[in-house]
Amino acid sequence: MKIVRKVLPIGAAALLALTAACGGSDDSPSSSGGESAAASSKLIVIITPSPDNVFFKAEQEAADAQAKKLGYQTLVLSHDDDPTKQSQEIDTAISRKAAAIILDNAGADSSEAAIQRAKDQKIPTFLIDREINKTGVAVAQIVSNNSQGAGLGGSEFAKLMGNKGEYAELTGKATDTNAGVRSQGYHGILDQYPDMKMVAQQSANWDQAEALQKTQTILQAHPNIKGIIAGNDTMALGAYAAVQASKNKKIIVTGFDGSPDVVSSILKGGIKATVLQPASQISQMAVDQADAYIKAGGKASQPEKQSVDCVLVNADNAKSVTNFAVTGS
Secondary structure (H helix, E strand, O other), rough: OOOOOOOOOHHHHHHHHOOOOHHOOOOOOOOOOOHHHHOOOOOEEEEEOOOOHHHHHHHHHHHHHHHHHHOOEEEEEEEOOOOOOOHHHHHHHHOOOOOEEEEEOOHHHHHHHHHHHHHHHHOOOEOOOOOOEEEEEOOOOEEEEEHHHHHHHHHHHHOOOOOEEEEEEEOOOOHHHHHHHHHHHHHHHHOOOEEEEEEEEEEEEHHHHHHHHHHHOOOOOOOOOEEEEOOOOHHHHHHHHHHOOOOOOOOEEEEEOOHHHHHHHHOOOOEEEEEEEEEHHHHHHHHHHHHHHHHOOOOOOOOOOEEEOOOEEOOOOOHHEEEEOOOOO
């Protein structure tokens, strides 16, 4: 971190503003009067999993752009789904007297203590994408309606399967509440069809390479599989690659996220469907609510728990989907 040393003794509040600005955006630091550090700070810290996943990159970019639009500086960090790294990054936000934290967390249970530390220092946290189990710690938990979305995905998968046949499921990280919610949502639909039989269910931990390997193993053990339903698009891409390398290239693959790569595959007749999570919209909502909270002196403008409905994406509407958003009909 480069520290500006040629400063005049202009007062603690202004010095704090200068320190908070280090490592953030390129905008010039600015501060306003207020009784708390958060009220005078112009820094919003954005923490997500790795932007190597386009979904999390979209979160980062949308939150960063919206914060800058509202006049804030930003510090964008990635915890790589490591709770220890996430804890250190939240400590960084605390040490810089951030105005707010926008967080896609690294695990429901393992995130609560760090979020509580921020709250104890009067730094509000606004969660996106992933919930935690405890309420009253974060100001907001804004997530996709994963249950509703999984219902859409499960229904489309059953339709594509003709409501019968053997299938496999790839699930996400066991520590991620979304993995369980999506799987339950899928089975809330699929278990209604007696002629549909799940012959394998394995976690690929949201990872494409692991999904490819797991799918190869599943296909060898169950050569009559007709479809694979994945808990996210990254795993769907891995599963589809394994299918294309197999003898039966007609195996149905569906995902969940609405990523550009899967939307492109749908348009080419590859992967058959996905469920769009409005990642950019949710990130912008979190920043807007953080701004409102700061300006209202610590009063939330919305309930803590908020969900945003998902959208089914298939060959009928894939042309209208761009960067995790439906852009038109």
